[in-house]
Each structure stands twice: as structure tokens, then as C-alpha cells.
Amino acid sequence: DDRGPKAVPGPKPVILFGNVLDFLTSTSKFLSKLVEYVDTYGDILRIHLGLSNNLILITDYKLTEYVLTSTKILQKSFIYDGMNNWLGTGLLLSSGAKWKSRRKMITPSFHFSILNEFIKVFNSVGQKFIGKLEEEVGKPSVDVYPIVSLGTLDIICEAAMGTSVNALDHGDSEYVKSVKAMCKIVVERVFTPFHKFLYPLTPNYYTEKKALKVLHSYTDKVIDERIRSKSSKGISKSKEDGAKKKVAFLDLLLESTTLEGKGLTRAELREEVDTFMFEGHDTTASAISFALYSLANNPKVQQTAFEEQKMLSAGNPPNGTLTASDLHEMKYLDLVIKETLRLYPTVPIIGRVLNEDLEWENYKLYKGQALALFIYGIQRKSKHFPNPEKFIPERFENYDGAEPFCYVPFSAGPRNCIGQKFAVMEMKTTLSKVLRNFELCPADPEHVLQLAPETTLVSTIGVRISLKKRQWN
């Protein structure tokens, strides 16, 4: 229904189905299909999804900048619908006045003065994680993703929620499995025709119901545990600690629930905990796993990263506690992380809804139009990143950021990632410890990633490497 002066180009829709027939395959074919669309139809294209939905897929620099910097195009689109029953209208999905007031309320709980406290947790869980990897030394092929996920779950629970769940100790987590199940369903629902009407008749509907039970009872337990330990230890004496002391995430929410009149209800509390538990562990699990894979398969990069660790650890044993200033000194590791998030953006696509009609070049787009910023495509353009498929951390060495919107792994603008600093410090601590303890090698047999946008970026066949113990001296 392009009423504009020029129709937005795109693959020809089939009656009733639109373009979803292209996506009735494994999710591991989705990214290459979308890249093929971009190569064929350009940086602004339209995809039809079933009867009623369509979205504009964007890899255009200027339009990406326009959308991300807008203070008005802040509402999320239908591509997030599959998450509604799980995350409610927590910070990721909310909009309007609710989003604004929550964002303001939660921002201080990720202030850098608190991040220093978090580093203690990154260290202690990181050390446990090293212990788990030690059990895998010498095996020809190890999928690191499940182990990393347990570690990042332990970190978010202990750092932001003040509760230990000891997922690494248990070696398995129903919660993590249910997160992965939900993330896959969310994407499959986007690319299914008639997804609103027929969904209750599909197997996914029942899988979702089961997953939601696990997810919500888990977060309920985390909240109850914190309330119990606060009341028994009297932790909530923030005034005695000095009015300026910043309070970590869950405590901040709990304290606000006691403020008369503007407190959060239990349901509102849980939707934020659900949101941060998910966003806070699944994203970093993906990023750390792909970083390990990239280091294992790029020995020169790994050697340079290791030399830096060796230099910085002079006089310290490989498992010494890392401080904020140690992390700050890890300049090369920082480049490795940047390059990992360029090639493997944890959040490969983000969505918005146009809040008003927009004339863009020769196109006219209407209020309510769903937009999808294709971050994976944006960050693999050879125009901005020569040899885009290659893992070259040095490319960020003299990166001047003159065109900041060609690299947006944490999004940008008012709805950017609130956990960015937390994520980078967590990644640095973990990767530093791994580099000091192990030499990472490619898996045998050779492992080629099967990337799939299952809400976050995953590899459908795991992220496999092998590990050797590092010899010091």
C-alpha cells in the first residue's frame, strides 16, 4: 500500500503470505536472506510479513542516524510482540511516560560509582568460570556458550539483584533454557503469516506457556530472596550509609516500592526484574562466547591480547583481582571487544514505530510504520569497514567516530543500552581471566558458526573452541 511518490522497493509479496515464504526455514538462514535483500533492493527496503504486517528494513546511514537520535521515534514495533507476556512493559518494551520515568529512576543504579562494586562480582564469578573451563581443557571441541551463559546469569543476579543463584555450580539452568526457547519463538512469530490468529494453535504456544512458568517463578524467587535477606540483615539503611551512596538495581526498585504514592506494584517490580535478568545475562553471554571464538580462530590477535595481559599482570599471579584501573589499561582487549560486537552484534535488529508521517528522499512513510534497523547489515558494510568479514581489532585503533552510526552495537540516542558500561567491564574481566589461564584454539573438527537472529545473536550449532592450559614462564 505504498501511497508515496515512489514505492519503497523490496521483494515481491505473495498473496496472503507476503514474503514469509522466504523464512519458512531454519533461523540460521535468516541473516543471509536479509543481506541478500539489502544487496538486491538497497539500504531502505520493505518486507511484507503475512496479511497485515510489513516493515521497512534499514541499513541506510542517514536514516539510521535520524531514527536513533530522534527524541520522538521511541516506541517499539510489533517485532517485539512475542516478548510481551514475558517482559511486560519493563524498560525494554515500555513507551511514552512510563518509559521516561522508569529510565530516569533506574539510570542511577548503573552509575559508575556502583560499577566499581560490580567489578568485585565480575572477579569472583569470573574465577569460578575459569574453574569450569579447566574441566574442559584438552577436549578437541567444547561448546562454550552454555557455560558462559551460566556465568553471566550468576553475575547479573549477584551484581544487580543482590542474590546468588549459583548457576555455574549447578551446571545447568532451566531459566537459561527457557530464555533461549522464548527468544527463538519471538523471532519465529515475526516471520510467520497470520501470527496473531493462528498462534494459539501452534506448538510454540504451549512451549511459551511452559517457559513463562519457569521464567516468572525464577524471577519471583530472586525478588523474594532479596526481600528476605534485606529484612534479616537490615541492608536497606541507605540513609545511614550516607545519602549519596548509590543503590544497586533491585534494592533501588524495592526502596521505591516503599515510597508512598509512587511506588511500584509487585507486577511492575517483576517486569523490570524480568527485563534486566534477560538483557543483563543473555546479551553478554552471546558477546563473550563470540569473543572467545574469535580469539581462538585468530591466533595473532590472541597473542597480542595475551602479551597485553602479561604486561599488565607483571608481579601479579594470573588470578589476581582486577580493579577498574586494570580494566582501563586493557586497550587492546577493548579493540577485541569492539570488533567482536561489530561482526557479531548481540542485538542484530532493533525496531521502532514511526510516530508521524515522514518524507524521506523520494519515499513517503506513514505514521505507525514499523521500522527495523538492521545492525548486523549496517556493521558489515565494506564502505565503512574494509574486508568486513575479517576479524581485525586494529581497525578501531584510529577510529575517529566521524560516522558514529555505522557502528551501533549498543544502539544510540535516548533508548540506547543502559547496561553498556556494565557489559564492557564484565566482558573485559572475563576475557582477561580467560587469556591469562588458557590458550584458545580452534575446535577439531573445524567449527563454522551458524549465526541466527534469535532475538539476540546465537549460533544454532553452538560456539565451539578448544582449550589448553597457559604456561607462565
Ligand code: HEM
Ligand atoms: C554486550 C552486551 C550488550 C549489548 C550488545 C546490548 C545492546 C543493546 C541494544 C542494541 C539495545 C537497544 C534495544 C532496542 O532498541 O530495542 C539495548 C537496550 C537495553 N539494554 Fe543492553 N546490551 C548489552 C548488555 C546489557 C546489560 C548487561 C544490561 C543490563 C545490566 C542491558 C540492559 C538493557 C536495557 C534495560 C535496555 C532497554 C533500554 C531502554 O529502552 O531504555 N543490556 N541493549
